[in-house]
Amino acid sequence: MATINQAAVKQDLYDAVNGEWLKTAVIPDDHSSTGGFMDLVDAIEKTLMHDFDAMAAGTVTPDDPQLTEFIKFYRLAKDFDQRNANGAEPILPCLKQIDSLSDFADLQQRMPDWIYDGLPLPFSLDVDADMKNTKVNALFAQAPGTILPDKTYYDEGNQAGPKLLAIYAKMMTELLQKTGYEKDEAQKIVDDTLQFDRLIVPWIKSAEESADYSKMYNPRKFNDFVNTSRYLDLAAITYSVIDGNPDLVILPEPAFFDHFNEVVNPDNFGLMKNWMKAKLVQRYSGYLSDEMRVLATTYSRALSGQKEPRNQAKSAYYLATGTFDQVVGLYYGHKYFGEAAKADVHQMVEKMIAVYKRRLQVNTWLSADTRAKAVTKLDKLGIQVGYPDKLETIYTKFKTHTPEQGGNVLSNVLHFNRLARQDMFSKWGKATDRTRWEMSADTVNAYYHPFMNIIVFPAAILQAPFYSLEQSSSANYGGIGAVIAHEISHAFDNNGALFDEFGNLHNWWTEEDSAHFKELAKSMISEFDGLDFAGAKVNGTLTVSENIADAGGLSCAEEAAKGEDDVDLSAFFTNWAMVWRMKATTEYMQLLLSIDVHAPAKLRANVQPKNLDDFYTTFDIQPDDAMYLAPDKRVKIW
Template sequence: MATISQAAVKNDLYDAVNGDWLKTAEIPDDHASTGGFMDLVDAIEKTLMHDFDAMAAGNVAPTDPQVAEFIKFYQLTKDFSKRNLEGAQPIQPCLKQIDSLSDLTDLQHRMPDWIYDGLPLPFSLDVDADMKNTKVNALFAQAPGTILPDKTYYDEGNQQGPKLLAVYGQMMLKLLQMTGYEQAEAQQIVDDALTFDRLIVPWVKSAEEAADYSKIYNPRSFKDFTNTSRYLDLAAITYSVIAGNPKTVILPEPAFFDHFNDVINPENFNMMKNWMKAKLVQRLSGYLSDDMRTVGTTYSRTLSGQKQPRSQAKSAYYLAAGTFDQVVGLYYGHKYFGETAKADVHRMVEKMIGVYKNRLQANTWLSAATRKKAIVKLDNLGIQVGYPDKLDPLFTKFKTHSAAEGGSVLSNVLHFGRVARKDMFAKWNQPTDRTRWEMSADTVNAYYHPFMNIIVFPAAILQAPFYSLEQAPSANYGGIGAVIAHEISHAFDNNGALFDEFGNLHNWWTDDDSAHFKELAKSMITEFDGLDFAGAKVNGTLTVSENIADAGGLSCAEEAAKSEDQVDLAAFFENWAMVWRMKATKQYMQLLLSIDVHAPAKLRANVQVKNLDDFFTTFDIQPADPMYLAPDQRVKIW
């Protein structure tokens, strides 16, 4: 790692480490950002496209039957001659189904099939772990999503909202005409979709509200849920997809169901139909012709500032790989990560858990009772590294119908979706699977699952600059070590702390400890809230969970680095700053500020180090230096 100027670090750690890179880095036209994470994504994309293109061309044999099914589908997504020739034809049967709806009773009769097919509906049902009994899967009812990325965009005075809705309207007008609607009819569909969307907005949560996990769990008796609607028989709809008699339904956004009849009623029926058409065309445009695919990304590209859509080759790859994500991930993990690296990183995770346990045992602000239960939670923490031990059985049910068998990209996607949703609903009231991966091994990311109490580190993130045998141990701790400890810290952030060792929503804190922790969380909110970035301001409440995890992760990783024979804290802090290097469009940065639970990358790098005393001694940072933070303002939670 290149040596950086101490004087530069005193002014701005992130710029000191990444300044030269920032001067020359260019954001590809088909990206909204570039940098540490995205560089790894691009490298993996190049590697896997090379492998799978060889298989699709018949030059290399697929490695197993599931990869063979994926390659058959990939051949379809790559065949733009066929896709362009078909145009909007594959979507017509779905649109005709919506067009032919006569009233809400008619919708109810067809809804079971439509739920399985994944067609746009004004509410949805799904199955996930019961947050108060996570050993069993429960039934959830969800509100529909809004057109704009967050309800705050609809606020009076938000200048972005009207501009984005205008872009959406123009895009949909064009897409609907490409689908076969006359201009006047297409315009009516767009107008109705925008009007119906506005009816939903007051009753759904903002990103900030949704970030509070304690408010997701709103169980309602099945009888009360079925009485929600005067115009749809919700019991009959539920029984058509669930084999049994649910006692409760969990409503993450209960206000929507409290106002269900205000939104879904005979008076709004035709408007709702047009909203469903618009949603369908937008959602499925990426599976059709190339011109529909590119037009269909106009709105999302405007949101992120991305100049150009993906190339045909890249879009075909991501469409196919996203559909067979666990198959692709397992292939990547076995070929490019392997059992040796998997075992090595697993040991590193166990070491970080040991560091965390020692810190909990030495904690001075938790009572003995809460500290004991925190250690029990840590002892029960599940670890998943690299890739799953076996493929999710769902993917053995994915059978691709080739062009010769009459299959299109869309017909296969609809088929796969139906198989997946039937599989999901069959899991209702069945035991949960703690070994299941929700992120594929080729994903450059990591996560903590509070309902399962597991931490997951896909193979894709377990490489330089995060982790490499070529790097100094201290640099590895500043990279992957901090990431590992970050995910462990999520078990004890303001959301994770609500869940016990089994992942159940259950208070295991004493009242005094809980009150003290909330005060510490407030100090983290204050540290970030209102910071200027990209012409806007950071929302400290929205980002508090991730900021607590960053602080705990960095602090624990530093302790682990200091336990090694060779300690280089300058390398530790420099690599921490390097992994967060990012250059992004202004639109993308502002979008993230509105909806992302993570603070901006530069602030993650710069603010968190100020909470560690060793940062100041390592670089001789004094009160007059911009990177200085007074000891009484340094936030220390874990």
């Protein structure tokens, strides 16, 4: 790893490490960003497209039945001649179903099929772990999403909101015309959609409010839930998809259901029907002709500042791999990662857990009782590395119907959706599966699941600059070591700390320790809140959980690096800054500031090292340097 200018680090670590790269880095026209994470995504895309194109062309034969079904679907996605010839035809039966709706009784009758097909509805049901008893799957009822990415975009004075809605309206009017509506009909549908969307906005949470996981758990007795609507028989709808009689329904957005009748009622039925049509067309245009696919990206590209849509080849790749994600992930994991690397990284994770455990055991601000429970939670932490041991059985049911069998891209997607949702609802009341992966192995990311108390590291992130045998141990700890410890820290951030070793929402803290932790969390909020970035400001409350995890991750990884014979803290901090290199459009950065629970990449790179005393000695940071933070301002939690 190249040495960096120490004087430059004193002013800005991120710029000192990434400045030369930033001068020459170009954001591809079909991207909204480029950099560390995105470079890996692009490399994996190139590798897998090469492999799958060879299989689609018949020069390589897939080696398992599920991969064969995936390649059949990939061929359909790539066949734009056929997709263009089909035009909007595949979506017309779904649109006609909505068009023909006469009243709520009619909707009631069709509701089970629509729930299974995943068609737009003014609420949705799903199944996930019961947050108070995570051994069992419970029923959840969800509010619909809004057109704009966060409810704050609807606030008076938010200048982005009206501009984005105008782009959305123009796009949807054109898309609806391509499905056969006259221009005035299309405009009426869009006007009604915007009106119905506004009815939802007051009763849903902002991104900041949603960032508090504990507020998701709002159990309601089933009998009370079914009385939510005066116009739909929610009990009959539930019984049509659930085999049994739930005691409770969990409502992450309780206010929406408290005001359900104000939104979903006969006076608004026409608005709701048109909203359903617009949502349907927006959701599924990407599976139709190339013209509709490209047009349907207009709004999302305006949101992110992406100049051009993906080309046909890439769009087909992402459409197909998104549908068969775990099949593709297993292929990638076995071919490009393998069992040896899986075992090696698993050992590295265990090593980081051991470091974390030692740090907990000597922690000075936790009482003995809370500390013992924290260690118990750490001992029970599940580890998933690389790729799953087996494919979920639902993927064995995915059989692609070719055009000769009457199939097209959309009909297959709807069929797969139905199978997946039937499978999900069949799990209600049954034991949760703690081995299930929620990311595919080809995903450049990692996660901690608070309901399962597991950390997951897909194969795709386990490569340079995060991890490589070519890098020093310190560089690896500054990359993948900090990522691993970051995910461990999520078990003890302001959200994870609310869940016990089994993933249950259960307070295991003494009152004094909880109060002290909340004060430390406030310090982290203050450290980031209001920082200027991309013409806007960071929301410290929205990003606090990730910032706590970054702080714990970097501190723990540094301790591990110092335990190695070849310790080089300059390489450690340099690689930490390098993995966060990112060049992005202003629109994308501002979007992330509004909705992302992570702080901007540059601030993640720069702010967290300031909390570590060794950063100052490593680079001789002095009080008059820009990177200096007074000792009493340094936030130390884990």
